[in-house]
Amino acid sequence: MENNNNNPYSLGLEKNAANYAALTPLSFIERAASVYPDRTAVIYGDVRRSWSETYQRCIRLASALRKRGIGQGDTVAVMLPNIPEMLELHFAVPMTGAVLNTQNTRLDSETVAFMLDHGEAKVMITDREFSDVVHKAVRMASVDPLVIDVDDPQFTGGDLIGSMNYEQLLAEGDLSDHWQPPEDEWQAITLNYTSGTTGNPKGVVYHHRGAHLNAISNIIGQNLPPHAVYLWTLPMFHCNGWCYPWSVTAVAGTHVCLRHLQPEKVFELIQACGVTHFCGAPVVLNMLLNAPDQAKAQVDHPVTVTTGGAAPPAAIIEGMEKIGIQVVHAYGLTESYGPSVFCAHQDEWDALELEQKAAKMARQGVRAPALEQLMVADTETLEPVPRDGQTLGEVFMRGNNIMQGYLKNPSASDAAFAGGWFHTGDLAVWHADGYVEVKDRSKDVIISGGENISTIEVEDTLYRHPAIMEAAVVAKHHEHWGEVPCAFVTLKEGSSATEEEIINFTRDNMAHFKCPKQVVFAPLPKTSTGKVQKFALRAMLKDLA
Structure with missing residues (x-):
C-alpha cells in the first residue's frame, strides 16, 4: 500500500499513554474491586469474599x-x-x-x-x-x-x-x-x-487480547447482566472455563464455586444463591434433567445455561426449557478460547412449537461478537459451500479469539492456519439464514455405501426414546456397506428397552440407512468436560467383535 504523507490522520495522532492501553482481562478485577468493593465476589460453602x-x-x-x-x-x-x-x-x-x-x-x-x-x-x-x-x-x-x-x-x-x-x-x-x-x-x-x-x-x-475480547463476547452472547450470579458447573480448567472467570468478573458478578458436580447440589445452589447463569456440556444438562423431580422443582427464578462442547440433542434443549431454564447454545474449540459461535436467538422462534424451536436452537449458530469471520467451506479449496442446509463442508474461523498457535509445534500451527483460516476439523452445513449446523467431526462421520451419515443426527433421534438416558454412535465395519452405525446407549434407571425396540424406534423416525444396525447397552466413557470418548467406544466395539 502506498504511503500517503498528505493523509492528515497519519501525523500527530500516535498512540500514547493517555489514549492506548494493551487489552487484558486483568483490568476487570481491578475495576470490580474499585467500583464494587463490598459486593460478593466468591461463594464457596461457608466462604464469602468481597x-x-x-x-x-x-x-x-x-x-x-x-x-x-x-x-x-x-x-x-x-x-x-x-x-x-x-x-x-x-x-x-x-x-x-x-x-x-x-x-x-x-x-x-x-x-x-x-x-x-x-x-x-x-x-x-x-x-x-x-x-x-x-x-x-x-x-x-x-x-x-x-x-x-x-x-x-x-x-x-x-x-x-x-x-x-x-x-x-x-x-x-x-x-x-x-x-x-x-x-x-x-x-x-x-x-x-x-x-x-x-x-x-x-x-x-x-x-x-484474545482473553479480554472473548470474555466480553461471552457477556453479549449469553446476555450476562451486571452482577450476574454464576455457578461453576463447567470445569475451570477447560479453556480457562470458557473465559468465564474473566467474563463474570467483568460484570462484577458472583462466582459460586462447586467442587464436585452433583445434580441435587446444583439445584440447591441455584435456589440458595440466586444463581442466574451457568455453563455445561449436554451431558451435564442431561444429568440435571434426570435429577429427582423434587430437586428440579426448586427452580423458581430466571436461569440461563450455556451449553457446548458437543452438539446438544434437541430433546435435551426441550427438557431444560420445560423446567424453566433457558438454553443458549455455544460452539467453539480449545483453539478458539472456547465459545466463538452462539446460536443467537431470533424473536420469531418464540412462535414455534417447542420441538421446532429446540431444533433451531440445537444449531451451532453464527459468529460471536469477538469472531471476525465464520464460514463452511470445502476443506481443500476453502470455497464456501452453498447455504442450502444440505451441502457438507468444514467449519473455518478467523479473528482475535483464535489462539496464537501451538507451543513448540510450528508445523501443527501452520497446518491449523493454512490459507489464512483456522481449520476446526468439524463438518457442518450452512443454512439460508446464515446459521451453521455441525454434523460431525471429520473423523466421526460414517460413510455407508458412499453416503455420509451424521452420528449427531442419529444420536439426536435416540435421545427422543423415552427409555434412553445417554446415547453415542460410532461406525461399525460392514462387509457390504463399508460402515454402518452402531449405537451405545445407557438406559434411565427403572426403564427397559431391547435392541430391536430401539432400532425400530429409529426406523420410525429417520431414513432407514442412517439407523443403527447394532445397539450396545453400556455406560458411556467421557472426558471430564462431558464429551463422550468415541475412540474408547470404537475400542469396545473391536473387543465385542
Whole structure:
C-alpha cells in the first residue's frame, strides 16, 4: 500500500499513554474491586469474599510468586477443582507476566508429566484430591517445579505433597507490591492442552487480547447482566472455563464455586444463591434433567445455561426449557478460547412449537461478537459451500479469539492456519439464514455405501426414546456397506428397552440407512468436560467383535 504523507490522520495522532492501553482481562478485577468493593465476589460453602478481598488475595499471590522468581515467560501449572483458589490464579499468575497452565483433573501421571516438561513448569499448584497423580507426575518429569498444596477443608483424604500450602505462599506476598499490565496485549496469558486422544496433547497458547475480547463476547452472547450470579458447573480448567472467570468478573458478578458436580447440589445452589447463569456440556444438562423431580422443582427464578462442547440433542434443549431454564447454545474449540459461535436467538422462534424451536436452537449458530469471520467451506479449496442446509463442508474461523498457535509445534500451527483460516476439523452445513449446523467431526462421520451419515443426527433421534438416558454412535465395519452405525446407549434407571425396540424406534423416525444396525447397552466413557470418548467406544466395539 502506498504511503500517503498528505493523509492528515497519519501525523500527530500516535498512540500514547493517555489514549492506548494493551487489552487484558486483568483490568476487570481491578475495576470490580474499585467500583464494587463490598459486593460478593466468591461463594464457596461457608466462604464469602468481597471483590476487594478477592483482589487483595490476587495481589498478594502475584507478589509471592514474583518473590520466588516467577515472571514473564514462566509457566505455572495448576491442577485444581472449581474452588476459589482456581479463580484467583486466573488473575494472580498473569499479574506476574507468567502463563497459567490449568490441567485436566482426570489426567494420568504420564500425561501430566509430559505437560510439565513441555510447558517447562516452574510451579505446580495442586489439591489433596489429586496428590497421587501429581506426586507421580512430578517424580517422572524432567523439570523440578515448586509444588504448592491447596489444603481445602471441603475435601477429606489425599496427601499434602508440596513444600508449602497455598495460604502460606499467599502470606509471603506484599499488598503494596503492585502489578503491571502487559506492555504487549499479544503476550501469552494461558496455556491449554488439547485432549490428546491420539498421541501427545498440543499446547494451545492464548494471549491477553484474545482473553479480554472473548470474555466480553461471552457477556453479549449469553446476555450476562451486571452482577450476574454464576455457578461453576463447567470445569475451570477447560479453556480457562470458557473465559468465564474473566467474563463474570467483568460484570462484577458472583462466582459460586462447586467442587464436585452433583445434580441435587446444583439445584440447591441455584435456589440458595440466586444463581442466574451457568455453563455445561449436554451431558451435564442431561444429568440435571434426570435429577429427582423434587430437586428440579426448586427452580423458581430466571436461569440461563450455556451449553457446548458437543452438539446438544434437541430433546435435551426441550427438557431444560420445560423446567424453566433457558438454553443458549455455544460452539467453539480449545483453539478458539472456547465459545466463538452462539446460536443467537431470533424473536420469531418464540412462535414455534417447542420441538421446532429446540431444533433451531440445537444449531451451532453464527459468529460471536469477538469472531471476525465464520464460514463452511470445502476443506481443500476453502470455497464456501452453498447455504442450502444440505451441502457438507468444514467449519473455518478467523479473528482475535483464535489462539496464537501451538507451543513448540510450528508445523501443527501452520497446518491449523493454512490459507489464512483456522481449520476446526468439524463438518457442518450452512443454512439460508446464515446459521451453521455441525454434523460431525471429520473423523466421526460414517460413510455407508458412499453416503455420509451424521452420528449427531442419529444420536439426536435416540435421545427422543423415552427409555434412553445417554446415547453415542460410532461406525461399525460392514462387509457390504463399508460402515454402518452402531449405537451405545445407557438406559434411565427403572426403564427397559431391547435392541430391536430401539432400532425400530429409529426406523420410525429417520431414513432407514442412517439407523443403527447394532445397539450396545453400556455406560458411556467421557472426558471430564462431558464429551463422550468415541475412540474408547470404537475400542469396545473391536473387543465385542
